[in-house]
Amino acid sequence: MAGNTNFAALDDDAKKVWSRDVWHQAREKMFTSRFIGTGQNSMIQRIPELTKSERGLEAIVTLVPDIEEDGVVGDDVLVGNESEMKAVQDKIQIDQLRNAVKNTGKLNDQATVVNFRDQAKDQLAYWLADRCDQLAFLTMAGLAYTNKNSGGTRGGNLGNLSFAADVTAPSSERYLVVKGDILEEGLGTSDLTATDKFGYRHIVRLQAYAKTNYVRGVRGNGGSEVYHLFLHPMAMAELKLDTDFIENARQAGVRGDGNTLWEGGDTYKVDGLFIHEFRHVPTTLTATTKWGAGTDVEGCRAILAGAQAIAMVDLDSGSWDERDHFDFGNNYAIAYGKIFGFKKTKYLFAKNAADNTNVKQDYGVIIVDMAI
Numbered sequence: 001m002a003g004n005t006n007f008a009a010l011d012d013d014a015k016k017v018w019s020r021d022v023w024h025q026a027r028e029k030m031f032t033s034r035f036i037g038t039g040q041n042s043m044i045q046r047i048p049e050l051t052k053s054e055r056g057l058e059a060i061v062t063l064v065p066d067i068e069e070d071g072v073v074g075d076d077v078l079v080g081n082e083s084e085m086k087a088v089q090d091k092i093q094i095d096q097l098r099n100a101v102k103n104t105g106k107l108n109d110q111a112t113v114v115n116f117r118d119q120a121k122d123q124l125a126y127w128l129a130d131r132c133d134q135l136a137f138l139t140m141a142g143l144a145y146t147n148k149n150s151g152g153t154r155g156g157n158l159g160n161l162s163f164a165a166d167v168t169a170p171s172s173e174r175y176l177v178v179k180g181d182i183l184e185e186g187l188g189t190s191d192l193t194a195t196d197k198f199g200y201r202h203i204v205r206l207q208a209y210a211k212t213n214y215v216r217g218v219r220g221n222g223g224s225e226v227y228h229l230f231l232h233p234m235a236m237a238e239l240k241l242d243t244d245f246i247e248n249a250r251q252a253g254v255r256g257d258g259n260t261l262w263e264g265g266d267t268y269k270v271d272g273l274f275i276h277e278f279r280h281v282p283t284t285l286t287a288t289t290k291w292g293a294g295t296d297v298e299g300c301r302a303i304l305a306g307a308q309a310i311a312m313v314d315l316d317s318g319s320w321d322e323r324d325h326f327d328f329g330n331n332y333a334i335a336y337g338k339i340f341g342f343k344k345t346k347y348l349f350a351k352n353a354a355d356n357t358n359v360k361q362d363y364g365v366i367i368v369d370m371a372i
Contacts, residue, residue, distance in 0.1 A: 018117075019320035022125050022336055029129035031278055032136045035228065035305075036312065041219045043228055043305050043364070044136065047092065047313045059092040061311040063347050063363055088348065093163040094313050094341035099127055102326065102333035117322075120334040128318075128338055131158070133280050137230070139310050139342045140365050141282045141301045142169040149280045151287030163341040170367040171346065171360060173213060173353050178202060178370040183209065189291035189369050192299060196371040198235055199242035200270070206304055207273050210366055214351040217306045228274045228305045232281040234372040235300040245270070283372065291369070302368040309364035313341040 027033045035043040040062075051060040101120045134149050135158065144167055146159040158164065177187040178196040183205050210217070210227055217225025231239065239245055249270065266277040282301040284290045291299040318338040326333060350361035 015320045015322070016317070018121065019336070020317040022121055022128070022320065023317040023338065025121065025125035026128040026132070026338075029126055031133050031280070033129075041307055043218055043307060043309050045308050045311045047311055048315065050315070059094055059311075059313040059315075059341060061090050061092060061308070061343070061345060063088045063090065063308060063345055090311070090343065090345060092311055092313050092341045092343040093166060094315070094339055095162040096337050096339045097128075097131065097158075097161065098335060098337035099124060100333050100335035102331055116332070117334065124334070124336040128336070132340070133278075135161075135342055136310065136312070137278075137280045137282060137303065139167055139344050140303050140305060141367060142167060142344070143282055143301070147282075148286060149282050151282070151284040163343060166343050168344060168346065168362075170365070171362045173350070174215075174362040174366045176206070176209065176366065176368045178368065183368065189299060190293055192291045192297050192369065192371050194292070194297050194371050196297075197238045197242070198231070198300075198302065198368070198370045199239060200244035200248055202368070202370075203229070203245075203270055203273055203275070206366070206368060207271060210304060210306065212352065213366075215304075215306045215364060215366060216308070219307070224272070225306070226272060226274060228276060230276050230278055230281045230303045230305070232283050232300045232302075232372065233277050233279060234283065234285070234298075235281070235302060235370060236275075236277040238372055239275070291371070298372050300370055300372045302370060304366040304368065306364040308345050310342055310344045313339075315339055 032044060036046050037044070038046050038048060045061060047059050047061060051058060101123055103116055135145065137149060138145055138147065144159060145161060145164040146154050148154050173185070176183040176185060177189070177191055178198055179187065179191065180196065181199075181201055183202055184191075206229070207227060211225075215227075217227050220226045249268065268275045281303065284297075284299045289295050291297045316339060318336055321335045321337075322332070323335075324332040344365060345363035346360040347363050348357060348360055350356045353359065353361055
């Protein structure tokens with residue numbers, strides 16, 4: 001009779017500790033974690049609990065557009081002329097994502113059980129962080145989870161997540177395409193040419209577009225609002241080669257070793273806009289069909305995000321499960337699962353929208369398609 005190892009000897013409290021450690025470690029590894037907060041002034045608003053509603057307990061995010069009425073003046077009667085606060089509540093679906101690792105067997109496993117457990121924690125934490133980042137950017141970009149962020153078709157089953165059905169394409173007045181020196185509405189990826197690269201003048205126009213269309217930025221120091229622009233490294237490379245960008249970054253940057261233009265890095269602040277480089281910003285790099293009229297233009301879907309760009313439901317630390325009974329005790333495995341959800345926020349009553357009572361616009365995201 002085969003003897004059991006002590007691999008599954010963790011009690012429930014110990015498993016909870018390991019589960020929390022995995023999620024804590026995953027959060028530290030997530031690129032998007034630096035933009036997560038629980039308040040309405042966060043780019044990614046974290047929903048840590050369910051809200052009681054008529055349909056039971058649901059994950060709900062509340063959006064409050066600006067008041068549109070002008071109010072009254074002088075001694076005019078205010079009673080009966082109060083402004084209406086058009087608060088919009090949106091339900092976010094949640095689902096569980098799980099994965100597991102298993103050793104090759106007692107004979108080939110040179111590590112102790114404890115070391116395997118530590119390695120499993122690191123590997124599962126990285127896996128969860130990476131998938132959360134991928135899903136967050138696909139959500140903001142309005143691309144189905146059946147797509148890889150690099151443009152190809154995903155072979156896994158992320159498209160079966162319950163909140164995958166809530167992914168929506170960029171709304172009509174939150175979508176721009178680079179055309180020469182300007183950003184244009186009403187175009188699509190087929191209108192791009194190989195020379196439609198992103199440069200400094202597009203940064204200036206994009207930020208002006210966001211402010212003009214009342215995309216609320218993240219409140220910064222001194223009450224100013226800031227936006228975050230995310231570019232794939234290939235798009236960032238094109239931006240760095242733009243002569244206007246080089247000149248302005250040189251003049252704005254700190255002289256000496258602190259100048260990030262020469263030092264390198266993944267974030268710049270140009271004209272009050274934070275520009276971040278990240279590999280999971282969607283591109284066509286592995287897509288079989290590219291962009292442009294001849295489907296031969298390599299492209300990037302850049303994302304400008306303000307406050308409450310997307311909501312993330314984060315209810316618990318996950319579940320940690322260890323088993324040692326595979327192949328009569330010769331193999332052991334660890335599984336980890338996390339319940340969460342993402343949703344891009346949308347709302348009616350968007351200021352400056354052509355139809356702000358019937359058409360929902362993305363609340364805090366503007367998409368810019370460009371050639372790379």
